[in-house]
Structures are given as C-alpha cells and as structure tokens.
Amino acid sequence: MSPIATTDVEHPLAAAKPAVKTNGAVASQAVTDNQSKGIYTIPDTVLGQRRRVKIVFIGFGLTGIDFAYKAKSCPDLDFQIYEKNPAAGGTWFENTYPGCACDVPIAIYQYSWNLKTNWEKYYATQAHICEYLQQTAEDHDLNRFVKYNHEVMACDFLDDKGRWRVTIMPNNDPTKIFAEEVDFLINGSGILNNWTWPDIPGFHDFQGEKTHSGYYDSKLDVKGKRVGVIGLGSSAIQTVAAIAPEVGSMVLFHRTPTWIVPHLATKFADPNGKDMHYTPELKERFAKDPVDYLEYVKSVERELSGLFKVYIKGSPEMVMVNEVCESSAMTKAADVLEMARKSMLDRLGDRQDIIDAMVPVDFPVGCRRPTPGTGFLEALQQPNVKLASGWITCADSTGLIRDTGEHVELDVIICCTGFVTTFRPRFPLNVRGENLSPKIGVSDRPTYMGLATPGVPNYFVSMGPYAPYVQGSASKTVEFANNYFLQVIQKFQTDFIKEIVPKWDAAQDFKDHADTWIQRGVWRESCRSWFKGGDANGTPAIWPGSRAHSLRSIETPRFEDYDITYIHGNRFAYMGNGFEKSELDGSDSTWYYARPDGTNRLPNWEFPAVV
Template sequence: MTTSTAIVTTAPEGTFEIRDITLKEMRSDEIVVRMVATGVCHTDFSCANGTIPVPSPIILGHEGAGVVECVGPDVYHVQVGDHVVLSFPACGAELWGSIVIYGVGSVGLAGVMSAAKLTPAARIVAVDVSEEKLQAASKLGATHVINSSEQDVVKAVRDLTNGNGSDCAFDTTGNGKVIEAMIAASTNTAKVASVGSSPIGHFVNIEVASWIGRGISYSGACQGSAVPRVTVPHVAPDPASRAIHFAEHSMNGNHSSAGFSELFQDPSKVVDEYKIPDVPLGSSRNVKAIYIGMGMSGIDFAYHAGKVPNLEVQLYEKNDAPGGTWLENQYPGCACDVPIATYQYRWALKPDWDHYYAYQPDILKYLQDVAEEHDLTRFCKFKHQVTSAEWLEDKGKWRVAVMEDNDPSKIRYDEAEFLINGSGILNSWKWPDIAGRKEFKGDMVHSARWDKNVDLKGKRIAVIGIGSSAIQVVPSVLEQSEKLYVFARSKTWITPGYASKYAGPDDSDELKKRWRNDSTDYLRYVKSIELDLSGIWKMFLKEGSANAEATEFARHIMENKLNHRKDLIEGLVPTEFPFGCRRPTPGTGFLEALANPKTTLLKGGIKAFDATG
C-alpha cells in the first residue's frame, strides 16, 4: 500500500483538511508521481460546494506537476525520475491552416491565446456577438474576428479561408445552432470539437450523409483535452520565448481553506480582476424595468410590476394621460369589436358597462379610472417619448433616450436592466401616398387623428378603405351626410359581432346590480363568453368542414345585409380566399349602410386627387 497526504473536502459542506490517504494498488498501466505542486480552480470549488455532483470525500487538485517514482510494466512513455505534468487525457495536437473559435468568453479566449502561441496557424478567427469580447480576442492573438449578430457566420468564415472553410474549429457555447454553423463552415476532413457544455437533453441537427461524405471529425473536449506528454514539451522547451502568462497564486497546502477563500474572493488573485460574488443562489437584487407606453397593457404592467419586491418601475408615455389607443382614436363609432366583458382587467372587473360592445369614451374612462383608483400613474412620466434604445453590454442594461414635451432639445437618458415596448404597432399613422392629395380644398381627416371641429352635416363624404376603422365610421356618419362614397380596394369578410348570442338588449339595471353584489356570478358570465370565443378556432382551419360552413354562413349573411345587390356583392364579398385567411371584421351596421341609397361603393384604388376630390 502507498500512502500520501492530500487536501480533502466532504461536499457539500465545502470544508478542507489535510489528511493522510491510502492509494489503491497501482495498475500495470499506471504510474506513481510524487507531487511537487498542484493547481486548484473553479472546478474544484464547484465539486467542493456540491455544484458538480461527485462522490465524497474529494481530493482536490486535478492538475499538477511532480516526479515519477514508480512505473507500471505497461507504461512506455515515462520512466522513474521523469518530471511530469498531469492533466486530463485527449486526442493530441496537430497543425492547421485555420482555426475558428466560436464563443470567446474565458474558455474561448484561452483557446485564442493558446492557438496564437502554440500553432503556426495562418488564421485564428474569433466568433462572438460581443464587440468587447472580440476586441479582447484580437489583443490575445486572433487574426480575424466575426460578429455573428451582424454577419452570416458560415459565409464569413468561408470568405476568410478562400472558400474552403476552417481546418479546425472549437465551440465553447454549447449552443446547438452554433455547433451546426461550425460544422457547416468547416472544410472537408476538418476536425471540430465542442468544449462548452449544454443542458441535458440538448441536441444538434447534423445531416449524416453530408457529415460522413465530407470526412469531418467531431468530438467532445473534456476539460480542454490536453495530452501532457504532447502539449507540455511543445509549450515549454524554451520558456523565455514561448511562455504563456497565466494569473497564478501559490501557497502551502496547510493553508488550503484560506487559499480557496483568497482565490475566489480576492480580486488581485483572479484574471481580469473578476471577483466571484459571495451571494447565495436565489438572492434578490435591486433592478429596474422601463415600460414604453401607458395604454391597456402598460396599466396592467404597472399594477403587477409595482408589487414586485426590489423592482423599480418606470413608464414613459408620449401622451398627456393614460389610455393608449383608446385615447388617440376618437373617430365616430370607435368601439371595441369583441364583448367588453372579455376586454377588461381580471383584477378590475366592471359589471355595469353601458353596451355589450363598448364605445371608445367608455373604455377610455374605464382605463383612466382604474389607473387613478390604484395610483398607477405614480409610475409614469407623461409627455415623455422614448426615441431610441441601445443595449450596454458592459453594464448589462438598456440605455433609452427620452424626449420631453415633444421638444427635440429636451432629451434625457435613463438606464434599466429590463425594457418592455408597449407602444403598439398601429399608432404610427400616415396619410395615404396618393398623387394630388394636398391639392384637395375640402376638409380631410384621418381616423387615427380625428378632428372633432369638422362639421359633417349635409356634406358629401368620401371614406377611403374598408378596414376596421372604416367599418365603424361609415354607419356612424351616414345619417349626417348628403351623399356617402366608400372606396374599397380589396374585399373582406364582414361578420356579426363576436359571441353575439350573449348580446341582445343591453344588460338591465337589475342584472348589473346583481353582478355588482355577486362578483362570482359575473365572473361566471364573463368566462362563458370567453369559452364561446375560444371555441371558434376550428373555423379557421382551412381544410376543415367548419371553415367551409363558416365561409358559406358569412357569405349568406353578407348577401342578405347587402340586399342581394349584385354590384355590392361582387365588390365586397371575397371569392379568392375562404373565411379566416384575414381576420374577419365584425361590422354591425356597415353592410346595411352600403346598401343605403345615399351610399355609393367604388371599387379599386384611387389614382389621384384634385381640388374638388
């Protein structure tokens, strides 16, 4: 039996002690080395604290140097008295014309540095999404860098290698898509390896025929997979000219506990002055979230996020009040086209709406009342518009530019760990690009910026388009008009209101009173409507019988409401696509308005305006 002295820990307590140990009998293919020095790193630390599950007790130091004292009969490369370096085994070393390293964090940068010092590679290419890391790679020996967020990696690598692809490549990310790109960017007979670990169950898609046909060798590299007897002599025959500087700290083994403490807490002992924080897993920290807009979703965010501990919430709203689209859109007939019972907050139910499909003024009042009742406006700066945002990699934060009072000279900046864009996609309105539009001498209004000062009574009115807004505007202005012209460039499916079977007359005062006193009963009513709405999805499956039935039903409804007028049916009812290819638009009163003698439907686009229209 052979005895030795070692630093031993019993995971997961993480305490260290110097202890005498007894080694197993040496096998015929093993050697006994008297250790002169050993290294400890984060792998040892992770084993000691239980992060890496290994049986205990654990002998620390999986890499080191010493002198051979005994050699087994099946060992041919060393003899007693040799000075040796110990590490994990691997496949060996080769010379390549190009090396590409995917991901240049600490492991990738070590690879760049090693490649630059140890191989005569013509090209050492670093690939990453971080400019800061790519700059570090250039300083440590990378001859070329590729920002994969800005370039096609496969094309960029092949361009750098005269179209051939890389001879050798290493992935340190563990990301399947990156590994697939690495193989695609490699030359025939290339050797590629994965160094970065992936979660269990993570897979890579590789075309077997292409892989085999190209003769590419793909392997996993455990702990860097260095072969000491091959790589160490290559590294250190001439320390003066070929030494690689690594940060190091040495101490007597009797002080191992203190040594670990210094290694992982003293920034002077760690590369790039990085300090591993002494913060337990799951600890909270103060962070900030910026939300753009205070419409319906912004109010909901403020309500929930405002209750999260350690979270600072800041909303920026370009308008002078909350409401979002319901504040900006105030055209005639503006309303919600789904039952209002399903278009409200679960935490602020309103059982006494005036209409089943609520109109814009009622919805806006509801939103603003909710914001005021719950004091949510305290999180928001109004008349503040976010104009740009950029991610600060070094800080791990978003930096946003905010314009105050719509004044470009008043720009301020704010930073936060989280940025949520709730500004919507339909509020950047514009006038149609039609020749001569500005020559028109009459009043011209846009549904997204309705001018309430315009008097429509007794006027000839033209409505351009038959989208959702037009479908609500047309029946609302028909009575005021002398003559109404509706321009329809394309056809669309127009249906009765969603879940209309629950509509009927507006809810009675008695029913509203009951719901105010019994929220459970009201919630049951709301859920019944939502269940009805959720059940219509089958009619949107193109090949299903439900879609064919829905198409015929919608066609029948439209033809009836258009009084079976052939000119209106041909101009409005779709024949090229079935129901559901575009969102069906509920349009109470719209089809009837088109069939009114005062209305003329004009099919096709508008070529130009003149002074009279």
C-alpha cells in the first residue's frame, strides 16, 4: 500500500509474536539450509499471513490509475509505477492530433468508481479525457506512487531469487540509469503509444513539414497549406474532419475502404452522425441523482454491448442488417449500427466517386474496427478535399508519388499510420538467458487470456493479445484485469509463492479455442486491421466472445491453469505453525460466527452484575 521503499516494513503480527517474520524472504537460514538438504521445515508463520511483496507497474494511463487506486488499499503490498511521460494520461496524454476524441460513448469510458456526471459531449475530446484521468489521480492521491519521466529499459528475471530486476532510465539520461528488484512485474503501457513513420521509400527526403498523429506537432499551422493525410484509421478520420475547413487543399491517401458508422448506441445519440452535447438540465439531473446516472450509464452500455451480435455470421442481427443493406430500406428491426452502408450512401448523396472509394464491398461491418467518424464524410465532399486511393510508391522533396504515377505536391504531410501493435513490450524481457519480447504476440505462440504469457513468470500484461478490443470500452476491461492481477498477487502473498506462470498447455488450449471461435465472426474476413497485425488474412488476436463473456471469464483466476513454485517447497507451508492470524493480531478469532451486521469486533459478552 505504499511506494517501494529501500527497507522492508515489518508485518503487524510481528509485534504480537516476534517469531513471525514477514520480510519477503520469510524463511530463516535454518529453513534454507534444510531445503538444500531436501528436508522440509515448517515456517514460523500463521495461516492467512501475507508476505510483503514488491511490484513494478509500467504506465500511468487508464490502466495504471485504476491499479494504483485499488492496490493502495492492499496490505503488505509495495508498488512503484514508472511512467515515461511527464504527466498521467497514457495514450490520452500523447495523442493530441486535431479532432482527437473517444470513439465510444464517454459515459462508459470512465471508471465505475469515479463516474463523472458533467461531460460536455457524448464523445469526449482528448483534452477532456486527459483532464479527467489527471484529476482522478490528483483527487485520490495516486501521484505519490508514480515516478514520471522514468522509462523502463529492460527487465531481467532472476531465476535463483524468483524476482525481476527492472532497469529504469530517468529523464532520458543514460548516466542516471538504475535498477530495482521486485517480486512482480505488470505491464500496463498499452499498445497505442509506440508510433512509427510509414515505410515509404524516400519519405525522409520530403522537405516540407511532416508530423505523426501519435506525436503531433502542436506548433504545426495548416491554414491555407497543401496537406496530405496518410491513413484511414480513427486518427485519420478525426484529423480530416477537424482540419478540412482550415487547409488550402487536402489529399487523403488510403489503400482500402472502411465502414463509417453512425453514432453507437443511437438510442442515446444523434442518429445522423452528429455529436450530442449534454444539456445543462441533463447534467444537473445526473449530478443530483447518482442512481439515475448509473441507470443511464448501464443503458448506454447495454445498447452498445448488444451490437456485438451483429458481428456473428448467421446471427439474426447480422441477417437483418444485411437484408436492409441490400434493399437500402430502413426497418426498425435493423437498428443495429444504423445499417452502415445505407447511412454512408445517404450522407454521401450523389458523390459516386467517394462512394466507390470509401464504401466497402468485399468485407462486412466489423471486419475492421468501425468508427463513428463525426463530420468525416461531410469533409470529403468539400471542394478542397480529394481522395487518393491506392498505394504510395515513394516520396521526394516536394511530395508523394502514387501508384498511378501522379505526383502530389504538398506543404505538409500528416501520418495517421498508427502504432506498432505487435503486443511486444518496448523493452527486452529476459528470462533464463533469452529475450522473450520479440516472441510475445507472434501468431504461432500461445498466450493466456490476454493477461499473461507462458514462460514469463510473475508477469502480467493489461490488454495483451486476445484482449476484448472490439467488444466495447476499455475502462471496464482494465478494471477487471486489475482485479484479476490483485487476486493472483494476494495468493502469491498468502501462499508464499516464488513463481507463478501460465501452463503452456493452458495457453495453447485458450489460443486454439479463440482461433476456432473467431471463424464464427466477421473478423476473419479478408480486410486489413491492426488486431490482425495489418495482414488482411491474418488471425485476429481478439477475445472469443462478447463483452459480458470476457469480463465474467476473468472475474476469478483459474489457478489450475498455472504452474506454481513455492518458497518453502511444500504447497501447504502456507498453513504455517498451526495458528490463524486472527488469533494473534487482536482481531475477532471467532469470525466463523458471523454477525448480521458483518462487523468484526471482539466479542465482549459478560454476565449481568449480581445485585
């Protein structure tokens, strides 16, 4: 419940019974000697006692803030969060490109333990989300657990100790690099922060201004200039809509079409693709009645998560949508996603050139992650905006050359080409003489439930391969993942575990199930998407089920899926010296007689005084 200190803090039981040791090592020298001789010695601990454990958590964005909030109340747990940026927010701190906003309703993209009732719009902007995250950290005193401007450079597993040595560089200064030894390592850095330039021959010969949506130059002025935007993901769609009114001219370079959907959960938003502002009256109502606001949040969540069925081949929901798309007729039954194709056709009107370039004909809605694209289709119809479909063959000092041979002269290039989404850690992950980072996320390597990797002990990752990326908002997913991590860590403490790692066969079984199940959905169709590693025919690394399915599946750890090594060699050593901790720490040792009010006070009944 505190940042990592240089000295160990003694367990409260030590005061009641000096023989009880809780300093991480736990075992006495005699125990260690006996273990080396193959002799089992009962540790002088009590049942329920937690050994003090140290953790390094990487990243202080959506996941890290939630982890800190929960971990600070866990007993005998020291943790330190390292964040490479100068402030909290993660991807919402880094991504500041024009128009950057959440593409799921903000009501369900927030912490369930810190619901904000006065959001400005249905889809919150980057600035508002970053402000919310930073204010949450401030309000709950979480910054004390964080070292900002500290980047994790390498992690080495010390096999003899069952611990990680984490190497950190502060303030981008190689002369100040230091190392920390910890029991557990959790990677919450995410995958939407490692941006990369496009692989275009001659790209860096371009003499104009260039920037990337993942590291946008805030000083860039596009007013009246010839601007090229590369890409057609969420960042490109939002950027184009935001800057179209300012630029002199703009060319959007893209290779494949994509689905631009109306607002999600349309029962609560504008069905015509416009963003909705919360009225003062509605914000006041939410603020005055938290129960009413929770009902609203749950209603938006239910509406949005219910759309998942449309992605399952042959489902009644998909059949309804396809029938409506083919007939171009609106029916109440086909309310799911507002029939993306008909919506796009309606909004594009008579612009057949844009329709031919933008509306997919060979893959269904959901094969790529759909985006609401507020104002995007309208921007494409402006006279100063042009679409350039196909490949960019190369660049030169003045612009980009298309596969048609056309040379497009530009003043500015904005790359919305995404991030390195291989799921590989940005740092070496060295285990038993091998750097496993390049192998994590590889299509033929098993992974365990988007949370852990076989062969990498005492290590968890939030939103790893096969996490529920297409099932809805990430906020609930990271909350449940952190709950899962802390349950495992509690067992790690009370059972005196040295190493815990997913079994290879469990990870392989999960991957086999997920890869087989995915055949039921639209994601296996031929389209390029980041969760398929950019390979149109790749295997999607997404969760094999719905939103509720994913959360329920990780609600409680399946410890039978883990290989566990114990500090004392004997799995029952946690039973200790034969006493339970309530018998020594002054709490109610008759806890098994539960009071109706749930309190844990000491019993104090006495006979009435005799007069």
